[in-house]
Amino acid sequence: MITLTPCKKFDVPVQVSCITPEAFQGKTIQEIAEMPLTEGKAQMKLGDLFKIEQTPAETPNITINGDVSKVKRIGQGMKTGEIVINGDVGMHTGEKMAGGKITINGNAGGWTGSQMKNGLIEIHGDASDYLASPYRGSDTGMHGGVIIVDGKVGSDSACYMKGGVIKIKGDAGRYLGYHMSDGTIYVAKECASRLAPCMTGGKIIVAGILEEVMPTFTIDGVRPKVKVSDTETATGPFYLFIGDLAQSSTSGKLFISKNNNPQLSCYEKFL
Numbered sequence: 001m002i003t004l005t006p007c008k009k010f011d012v013p014v015q016v017s018c019i020t021p022e023a024f025q026g027k028t029i030q031e032i033a034e035m036p037l038t039e040g041k042a043q044m045k046l047g048d049l050f051k052i053e054q055t056p057a058e059t060p061n062i063t064i065n066g067d068v069s070k071v072k073r074i075g076q077g078m079k080t081g082e083i084v085i086n087g088d089v090g091m092h093t094g095e096k097m098a099g100g101k102i103t104i105n106g107n108a109g110g111w112t113g114s115q116m117k118n119g120l121i122e123i124h125g126d127a128s129d130y131l132a133s134p135y136r137g138s139d140t141g142m143h144g145g146v147i148i149v150d151g152k153v154g155s156d157s158a159c160y161m162k163g164g165v166i167k168i169k170g171d172a173g174r175y176l177g178y179h180m181s182d183g184t185i186y187v188a189k190e191c192a193s194r195l196a197p198c199m200t201g202g203k204i205i206v207a208g209i210l211e212e213v214m215p216t217f218t219i220d221g222v223r224p225k226v227k228v229s230d231t232e233t234a235t236g237p238f239y240l241f242i243g244d245l246a247q248s249s250t251s252g253k254l255f256i257s258k259n260n261n262p263q264l265s266c267y268e269k270f271l
Contacts, residue, residue: 001057002032003065004050010070012040013090014049017073021061021081021100029054060084060103069109075102078119091128094121097145110154111135116164118144129154129173132166139179142166146229155192158185161202165229177204180252186228199244199252205234206256211263217243217254219267226255239264 002024018035033047046052060082068074069088076092079099091109094102098117107125113132127149132142133156141160148167155173158166161180172187177196189208196204197214205226220242225235238255256264 001055001059001061001063002029003053003055003063004046005053005064006066006068006071007049007051009067010039010049012070014039014068014071015073016046016071017076018046019062019064019074019083020076020078021083022079024062025081060101064089069107072109075100078102088125094119097121107151113142113145113147115140116142116145116147120145121147123147123149123151126151126170127153127157129156130159131157132161132164133157133159141179142183152189158183161185167228171208177202180204184228186234196252196254197244198247199254200247200249201251203253203255205238206254207234207260208257209260210256213241213254213256213264213267214244216246217241217252218245218250219270220250221271222258222268223255239267241267 015038024032029052033052035046037044062083064085067087069090072090073092075083075094077096082101084103086105088106089104089108091111093112095114097119099119101120104123108123108127110128111130113121131153134140139160141162142164143162145164150169152170153168153172156175159178161183163183165184167186169188171190174192174194179198181201183202185204187206191206191210220240223236223238223240225233226238228234237258239258241254242250243252
């Protein structure tokens, strides 16, 4: 196992797409220390900014101790192995991830899990805006894997989601699931307004509070429970809304807790 510890507090963004289990595999500490990165505009080496240590433990492959909230692209494109981050981490963590596991014992910056294909990301804190979402102008969102967030999630998360599972144990910000076409999102607590605009498929489960449903969704029934994943089911009852009708779609499904949202009972007359 390789352990990385920042040598200082970072004041400008640090780009470290070299920090993946595959990139470190088979390399000595000296070779790892020579791997290139950038600090702001400056070309640097990994050993210039991080103390690098090796221990006999096989897993996790990489442990990062300390505040790396300015450090971007950790685990980018990783296909196997495990990274544990003991502290806050910067943007683009796990971008294009195709396998393996990333555990974040802190908060995660924007675009974590962007364009994720497979694997598992666990965030034992909050996630910023654009979780599992593509860059602006792109329609390639998350299409596989699992993301679990213990805290809250910012706005515009899971945009253009095409597959996979996201479980949010706290609150979720606005525009969750924008242009979603497949996959599953579960929100345990409050979900902000403008849920799933332009949705054409997949399902979003809100076990907490949703103040209002967009008018381009129509109620389709009440369900006693709903499947979250292959091993987990959420117990209702849930109002089922389908849409987004503005996209001429009835394939998108919103399951909204009936008990926690009495303000939505007005829709029952349409059943």
